[in-house]
Amino acid sequence: MPMDSKDKGTEKNKHFITSLEFAIQGIRTVFKEERNMRTHVFMGVVAIIIGFIFRLAITEWLWLLLAIFLVLVVEIINTVFENVVDMVTDFHFHPIGKKVKDMAAGAVLLTTGFAVVVGLLLFVPKIWQILKDFL
Template identity: 45%
Template structure:
């Protein structure tokens, strides 16, 4: 049963499993409705694959995974902001609504830029060394 069928729930979750199912529904919704989340997922899979191939150290893995999850989390927060703003203002233009959406999108951009820098700092030297051999 997905969250569309659970519209009647008006109380707190009573079990961990119930909370987990709602979180899973949120991840599925992000993946199905947010094109950029799907692109970030593909980039993350590529980075992880390269990391496995290069046999990264524990420290490198921690930085790479931090960067990846910062992008995922910022994309989720951006989607939350967009959904709430759309719920509140509908199809009308509002300057504050635009500002909220723009700032949330800027958060994703900053996280993605950080991820690119981390990826380059960690992956590029190892790839360069392999190409030199």
């Protein structure tokens, strides 16, 4: 059944608030439906709390927040690819669909690896200093 361009939610967004509402709904949807997104958000919140505990400098905050938001954005893009492949293939296996999903998952893995390296570079020296002072 073709969608009529006058159906609600299918015509071009003419107002900023409407666009903002759709974007927020998209974030809610990926958070609700994707366990990995919830895990990434949880780990990001943990990293931010640790950042406050260690009183990060502004440049350190910029690196930490960049890493967190990159992971979240790439996870959203990964979810988009997964949904498009499922829609196009009607949930049936297709080798090209598998390649697309694998590549998108690889992007998440690389970005998460970057975030881990940033976290290690920021926090390990601070933890090491505490251990040295304690011992």
